[in-house]
Amino acid sequence: MDILAELNPAQKEAVEAISGPVLILAGPGSGKTRVITQRIAYLIRVCGVSPYRIMAVTFTNKAAREMGDRLFGKSEKDPATPLLDWSKRGKVTLGTFHAICARILRQDGRAIGVDRGFVIYDREDQLSLVKRSIQGAGFDPKQYVPSAILSAISNAKSKMLAPSDYIERGSGYFDEVVGRVYEQYQQLLEQSNALDFDDLLLRVVQLFSTNAEVLTKYQNRYLHIMVDEFQDTNLVQYQLVKQIGDKYRNICVVGDPDQSIYSWRSADLRNILSFEKDYPEAKVVLLEQNYRSTKTILETASGIISANEQRKPKELWTNNEPGERITVIGTYNEQEEAQFVVSEVERLVEQGRARLSDCAAMYRTNAQSRALEEAFIRYGTPYRLVAGTRFYERREVKDIIAYLRLIQNPCDGVGLMRIINTPQRGIGQSSLSQLAAWARSRGVSQFEALRLLASIAEDEKPFDIRTTRVLVGFSDMTKELIQRGQELNLVELFDLVIARTGYKEYLLAMSDGEERWENVLELGTVARQYADMGYGEGLAAFLEGVTLVSDVDGYDETEGAVTLITLHQAKGLEFPVVFIVGLEDGILPHIRSFDDPAQMEEERRLCYVGVTRAKKLVYLVYAFRRNMMGSSTANSPSRFLQDIPRHLISYDDQYRGEESQLATGAYSWDSTPTISVDLPELKAGDCVCHSQFGRGTVVSCHPVGDDSEVVVAFRGVGVKKLLLSFAHLEKVE
DNA sequence: GCCGTGTTATTTTTT
DNA sequence: ATAACACGGC
Numbered sequence: 001m002d003i004l005a006e007l008n009p010a011q012k013e014a015v016e017a018i019s020g021p022v023l024i025l026a027g028p029g030s031g032k033t034r035v036i037t038q039r040i041a042y043l044i045r046v047c048g049v050s051p052y053r054i055m056a057v058t059f060t061n062k063a064a065r066e067m068g069d070r071l072f073g074k075s076e077k078d079p080a081t082p083l084l085d086w087s088k089r090g091k092v093t094l095g096t097f098h099a100i101c102a103r104i105l106r107q108d109g110r111a112i113g114v115d116r117g118f119v120i121y122d123r124e125d126q127l128s129l130v131k132r133s134i135q136g137a138g139f140d141p142k143q144y145v146p147s148a149i150l151s152a153i154s155n156a157k158s159k160m161l162a163p164s165d166y167i168e169r170g171s172g173y174f175d176e177v178v179g180r181v182y183e184q185y186q187q188l189l190e191q192s193n194a195l196d197f198d199d200l201l202l203r204v205v206q207l208f209s210t211n212a213e214v215l216t217k218y219q220n221r222y223l224h225i226m227v228d229e230f231q232d233t234n235l236v237q238y239q240l241v242k243q244i245g246d247k248y249r250n251i252c253v254v255g256d257p258d259q260s261i262y263s264w265r266s267a268d269l270r271n272i273l274s275f276e277k278d279y280p281e282a283k284v285v286l287l288e289q290n291y292r293s294t295k296t297i298l299e300t301a302s303g304i305i306s307a308n309e310q311r312k313p314k315e316l317w318t319n320n321e322p323g324e325r326i327t328v329i330g331t332y333n334e335q336e337e338a339q340f341v342v343s344e345v346e347r348l349v350e351q352g353r354a355r356l357s358d359c360a361a362m363y364r365t366n367a368q369s370r371a372l373e374e375a376f377i378r379y380g381t382p383y384r385l386v387a388g389t390r391f392y393e394r395r396e397v398k399d400i401i402a403y404l405r406l407i408q409n410p411c412d413g414v415g416l417m418r419i420i421n422t423p424q425r426g427i428g429q430s431s432l433s434q435l436a437a438w439a440r441s442r443g444v445s446q447f448e449a450l451r452l453l454a455s456i457a458e459d460e461k462p463f464d465i466r467t468t469r470v471l472v473g474f475s476d477m478t479k480e481l482i483q484r485g486q487e488l489n490l491v492e493l494f495d496l497v498i499a500r501t502g503y504k505e506y507l508l509a510m511s512d513g514e515e516r517w518e519n520v521l522e523l524g525t526v527a528r529q530y531a532d533m534g535y536g537e538g539l540a541a542f543l544e545g546v547t548l549v550s551d552v553d554g555y556d557e558t559e560g561a562v563t564l565i566t567l568h569q570a571k572g573l574e575f576p577v578v579f580i581v582g583l584e585d586g587i588l589p590h591i592r593s594f595d596d597p598a599q600m601e602e603e604r605r606l607c608y609v610g611v612t613r614a615k616k617l618v619y620l621v622y623a624f625r626r627n628m629m630g631s632s633t634a635n636s637p638s639r640f641l642q643d644i645p646r647h648l649i650s651y652d653d654q655y656r657g658e659e660s661q662l663a664t665g666a667y668s669w670d671s672t673p674t675i676s677v678d679l680p681e682l683k684a685g686d687c688v689c690h691s692q693f694g695r696g697t698v699v700s701c702h703p704v705g706d707d708s709e710v711v712v713a714f715r716g717v718g719v720k721k722l723l724l725s726f727a728h729l730e731k732v733e
Numbered sequence: 734g735c736c737g738t739g740t741t742a743t744t745t746t747t748t
Numbered sequence: 749a750t751a752a753c754a755c756g757g758c
Contacts, residue, residue: 060748098748123747145742197748264746365745370749428734548748568746590745606746629743630749740754 003042003083007035014252014285015039018047018224021279022252023272027316028301028612029292029574032254033063036226037070039252040092041083043224051084051091055222055244057100059229061548063572064095093222097237098548101200104207104218106540111211114195114203117409117540120547121189121196124393125414126150129192133184139177152178153185157198158234158266160205162186191445193411201236208243219247229572230255230275232267238274249279257312258305261568261606263598288316292574294323297614300648305608307643308601325650326618328641333625333632334368334582338375340621341579345562346381348577354617356382358576360563362610364588367628368581369564380690380729382561386569392546396507396516397523401546403497406478407485408539410447417446423506426470431463435471438462450475477501490538491531494524567610578614580607583622584635607640620644682710682724687732695732 004012014024014035026032040056043049058064072089073082093100105114121129130146130153156166156178163186167179189196195203208215225245227233230253233241245251253275260269276282290298298318306313331337341361348354361372369385376383392398399422402415409415421427439449453461453468454475461468477500485493498504498520507513507520526546530538563575567588582588588607593599611618622637682688686698688710701710701724710724 096748200748261746262748265748367744367749424735426734430734566746592745602746627749734758736756736758738755738757741752743749743751 003038003045007031007038008289010285010287010289011035011038014287015042017252017283017285018043019250021249021275021282022285023275023279023282024252024254024285024287025314026254026256026287027290027314028256028259028609029290029318030287030316031289031291032228032256032287033067033572035287036228036254037067037083039226040067040071044084044088049223051088053221053223054226055093055100055224056226057095057097057228057241059096059232059572061096061099063228064099068092068094096548097233097240098197098200099544101204101240102544102548104204105195105200108207108211108214108217109203111214112203112207114207115193115409117193117536119192119194119405119409119412119415119543120200121192121194121414122392122547123150123197124398125194126196128414128417129185129188130181133181133188136184136188137177137180139181144177144181149178149181153182154196154198155266156182157196157202158236160202160236160239188413191411192413193409194414198236201240205236205239205243208240215243218244223248224250225252227251227253228255229259231257231260231269231272232262232265233271234266234268235271238268238271242278251279258308258314258605259571259609259612261571261602261609263602286314288314290316290318290320292320292615293318293612294320294616296323296325296648297611297616297618300326300618300644301608301611303644303648304604304611304640307640308604310598310601323616325648326620326644328583328620328644328649329622330637331621331623334371334623334627335375337581337621337623338371341372341581341619342375342379342381344579344619345577346379348617354577356560356562359579360565360570360573360575360577360613361579361581362565362567362570362613363581364567364590364606365582366566368587372564372581376562376564384561384563386563386565394516394519396503396520400494400497400503400520400523401543403481403501404493404539405543406447407482407493407497408536408543410478410482411445413446419501420474423502425474426466427474431467431471434463434467447478451479454479485539486535488535489531490527490533490542491524493539494527567606570613571609574613574615576615577617577619578610579619579621580610581621581623582626583607583620583638583641584626585638586633586635587626588638588640604640607638682729682731689730689732 004015007015008031011031011034014022015038018039024032024035026035036056040054043054044051056064056067058067068089069078069082071082071084071092072086073080076086078086095103102120105118106116109118110116127146127150130150131141134141134144134146134149152174161169163179163183166182167176170176170179189199208218222244225241227237227241232255241251241253253272255272257269257272260267263269276284293301295318298316298320302316305311329340331340345354345356345359348359349356363369363372373383373385392401399419402412402418405412405415406419417432420432435446435449435453438453439446442449442452444452450471453463454472463471481493481497481500484496488496503520504517507516510516523546527542530542530545532538533541565573567580580588589600589603593603611620620641622641623635625632625634682698682701687695688698689695698710710729
């Protein structure tokens with residue numbers, strides 16, 4: 001197969017420009033992922049570059065996996081003809097910055113004192129460490145918001161400021177506090193043999209700048225480096241690319257300034273400018289032809305983004321059909337908004353114009369998903385929430401992970417504190433502070449203190465008999481787990497942890513215990529994938545995997561359900577039908593960005609990203625009233641709507657400012673059920689089956705208009721209110 | 734030390 | 749509206 005066939009001239013240019021730095025500015029839907037994959041294939045197949053010498057950095061794990069699938073096939077016997085042999089998969093360095101850096105540090109971190117067994121702290125772990133650091137630095141933990149301090153610390157790290165730099169540069173009281181806490185925080189991290197997300201990157205930069213030998217090794221290896229979503233990289237990431245690519249300078253970065261939406265995570269658009277400055281010989285390729293959207297959608301998006309002032313104008317164009325006009329619609333409140341989305345989806349599906357999986361509803365904040373979910377449940381329309389309570393953030397999942405983490409790395413202080421009394425074993429606050437004080441007086445970590453406690457003679461124990469007994473009991477248990485861990489594979493170890501801690505019984509005693517236990521079992525399924533790796537190796541790989549996952553990683557577009565997703569998560573995805581809800585001033589743009597023009601522009605880009613996800617149909621929905629945190633507020637339609645040329649909108653008489661037209665019922669949709677199968681007669685106590693929720697028992701059933709509202713308690717799911725005509729309930733005997 | 738109740742902050746987005 | 753958190757009684 002000719003790799004260059006079916007590429008347009010600009011894409012071809014981007015693929016063929018293999019020597020020297022390249023900057024690809026790629027508009028939405030311009031085939032940039034395709035260009036990157038073809039480029040890799042071209043390097044290997046046509047130019048004879050060893051796959052081992054290529055690094056490709058993606059924004060999410062999912063993007064990495066997909067790129068791998070496209071290049072090498074999904075499995076050894078993938079029927080689709082991939083561009084390259086399956087055997088070459090795994091030879092290309094392919095992953096997120098964080099995953100790649102974790103790998104480098106396991107390999108070579110020793111050179112700067114990073115122990116091979118390090119664990120990675122996620123945001124929750126970080127927050128708990130910040131709380132401890134606030135205290136450790138001598139401040140009142142109630143006086144400061146840990147998340148604010150954490151984000152200041154993370155910001156500092158993204159700018160490569162060490163605690164001492166930060167304290168030196170800081171001005172004012174808050175900076176002083178942050179600096180001191182940062183100092184403590186970093187110290188605690190080191191004691192715990194742990195790295196946070198920022199450290200993963202930072203330590204590699206440090207490794208490379210202090211250790212010429214290691215740097216040279218990587219520089220010699222990576223003949224070609226490619227970075228996707230370059231507009232969302234931060235300073236450290238840029239530094240990293242520069243370091244590794246410095247020898248061959250075959251660096252290809254791909255991005256779109258208009259889709260930069262992560263400045264709050266310290267992503268810095270200036271990286272694109274710096275690139276042009278640092279690599280003046282760089283070839284710049286513009287990908288401006290859009291293959292994704294209709295003309296109407298593209299023009300809508302252009303209308304929205306053109307209003308940004310800090311921006312280089314560019315000309316996107318498409319050969320696609322003009323398509324249908326977009327729909328702008330005002331509803332009374334978020335319930336009506338959600339109802340509109342569901343009924344419109346149902347209408348499109350009935351008319352055969354879309355499948356459920358073709359549709360996505362996007363929103364600015366996670367909280368907005370609730371109203372949508374409720375409507376989808378009531379109508380019985382299958383949906384898929386991309387980030388509910390995230391699986392790996394669930395308490396029970398994190399507990400088990402903490403046990404496993406402690407086995408890999410007994411220094412893990414945050415993990416230890418998490419599980420030392422979970423399940424409860426009588427180690428309360430006072431025991432803990434005694435232990436902490438004793439550990440400090442001995443100059444050892446708390447975990448070491450436990451070991452020490454177990455070993456000293458009965459009559460010399462520093463605590464009372466009861467406290468000592470529980471602490472030593474815990475110490476013995478972890479000791480056993482760590483020892484047995486040496487000879488067990490991950491699944492056996494997993495089971496042993498649960499058996500030895502009584503975790504199952506602990507969960508099942510809770511009211512929602514079954515559901516939680518299922519989550520633990522689910523985690524066990526994940527662990528199974530690592531069972532055939534050697535001890536340590538499997539455990540480390542598992543822990544790394546579960547910490548670096550993102551929500552979109554588990555997202556599967558083939559599922560027969562509507563996607564509910566934040567605008568941020570939607571980046572890089574596409575759908576035939578897109579609903580953006582909450583198009584109101586205060587939501588999108590978000591109220592927190594009102595006072596900063598730069599942030600305001602980012603909100604606009606976010607809106608742009610949403611619209612450009614769509615292939616065929618776009619619905620922009622806003623609500624007149626919205627309940628937020630308990631109270632109801634009235635919002636005006638988003639200012640972004642005003643920048644859409646009128647002739648592109650099919651239903652635009654709503655938001656011209658006349659409040660009377662915003663009343664409920666200003667639009668209509670078919671509220672009568674169109675499916676006229678024989679509905680089952682249901683009464684309390686009946687067993688029913690639902691396509692999504694499975695088996696359940698009817699709690700109550702009463703008529704509402706010519707329909708019935710059924711309340712069902714689903715096993716392991718909870719109690720749901722459903723409309724009989726929509727829910728597709730089947731009666732089970 | 735545990736468990737219940739009342740109080741409070743929380744919500745912008747996440748590798 | 750909800751969940752984490754603090755406080756007080758057992």
